[in-house]
Amino acid sequence: xxxxxxxxxxxxxxFQAFEALINANKGKIYALALKMTAxxxxxxxxxxxxxxxxxDNIEQFRGESSFxxxxxxxxxxxxxxxxxxxKQTDLKPIEDYLPTRSADEMHNHGGHKLFxxxxxxxxxxxxxxxxxxxxxxxxxxxxxxxxxxxxxYEELSIKEIAKIIxxxxxxxxxxxxxxxxxxRDQLSRTLEARYGT
Amino acid sequence: xxRKCLDYIKELNDYIDGDLDPALCEEIEKHIGHCENCRIMxxxxxxxxxxxxxxxPVELPKSLESKLNNLLKDRWQIKFGK
Numbered sequence: 001x002x003x004x005x006x007x008x009x010x011x012x013x014x015f016q017a018f019e020a021l022i023n024a025n026k027g028k029i030y031a032l033a034l035k036m037t038a039x040x041x042x043x044x045x046x047x048x049x050x051x052x053x054x055x056d057n058i059e060q061f062r063g064e065s066s067f068x069x070x071x072x073x074x075x076x077x078x079x080x081x082x083x084x085x086x087k088q089t090d091l092k093p094i095e096d097y098l099p100t101r102s103a104d105e106m107h108n109h110g111g112h113k114l115f116x117x118x119x120x121x122x123x124x125x126x127x128x129x130x131x132x133x134x135x136x137x138x139x140x141x142x143x144x145x146x147x148x149x150x151x152x153y154e155e156l157s158i159k160e161i162a163k164i165i166x167x168x169x170x171x172x173x174x175x176x177x178x179x180x181x182x183x184r185d186q187l188s189r190t191l192e193a194r195y196g197t
Numbered sequence: 198x199x200r201k202c203l204d205y206i207k208e209l210n211d212y213i214d215g216d217l218d219p220a221l222c223e224e225i226e227k228h229i230g231h232c233e234n235c236r237i238m239x240x241x242x243x244x245x246x247x248x249x250x251x252x253x254p255v256e257l258p259k260s261l262e263s264k265l266n267n268l269l270k271d272r273w274q275i276k277f278g279k
Contacts, residue, residue, distance in 0.1 A: 013277035015270065026265070031255035045259050048268060055272045094206060099234055114237040118244055130252050137249070150248045175211045184245040185240075 036079040044169045050075040073164040089141040097181040115192040136186035148179035
């Protein structure tokens with residue numbers, strides 16, 4: 001049965017159709033919530049709240065996005081509510097991720113060279129590496145963390161993410177880039193401290 | 198006059214994710230062929246996402262699964278009366 005048919009049945013009150021729609025997504029929602037909050041109890045609460053909201057508002061789903069994308073947007077709102085106490089900060093400007101303050105200077109004209117790391121598996125155990133990555137993601141401000149997770153864990157397109165976070169495509173693109181630069185920067189600093197020269 | 202590294206960096210996600218115009222892709226490849234910092238930036242940005250994706254898949258806890266079944270059925274009944 002197609003998603004459209006399942007949605008129509010669920011909106012008419014068929015619980016089995018609703019179950020079929022959420023079964024494909026509830027694990028993903030839990031994973032997203034866990035990465036967003038870094039707290040298993042919060043992640044469980046977010047899954048429950050998301051699915052209850054989905055039931056309460058199922059007639060409002062108009063099929064403009066996939067059902068999964070609709071659930072993600074509810075889950076992100078719930079995650080934001082759990083993270084409301086965290087300050088909405090901004091990341092550094094892109095220039096600040098370059099090794100010198102002036103972008104022109106970066107081009108090998110005497111500027112500081114970036115630390116080159118390619119295979120951290122050589123020096124770190126998997127668990128240690130995983131912890132380092134989780135910490136780098138958790139250190140991202142909420143609005144960048146959600147854009148990064150949707151792009152690189154859920155593998156959604158920029159357009160889909162823009163719809164979920166209710167931002168323009170250009171702003172979403174910029175968030176994803178800056179989040180990726182920040183994660184790279186954080187990992188570089190930790191790895192350089194561990195085995196850099 | 199060529200583009201500046203900062204201009205290239207703004208395009209790196211699209212470049213790495215394969216969403217960039219082929220002409221600009223070629224320009225970036227040419228640039229990273231002789232700009233060590235941009236080459237390192239590309240390699241380590243790729244590696245960052247690769248590492249993030251390598252983590253163990255997260256599974257829904259069994260206890261949550263059974264809690265959800267009852268919770269959602271009850272909510273459904275309240276909404277639809279069936």
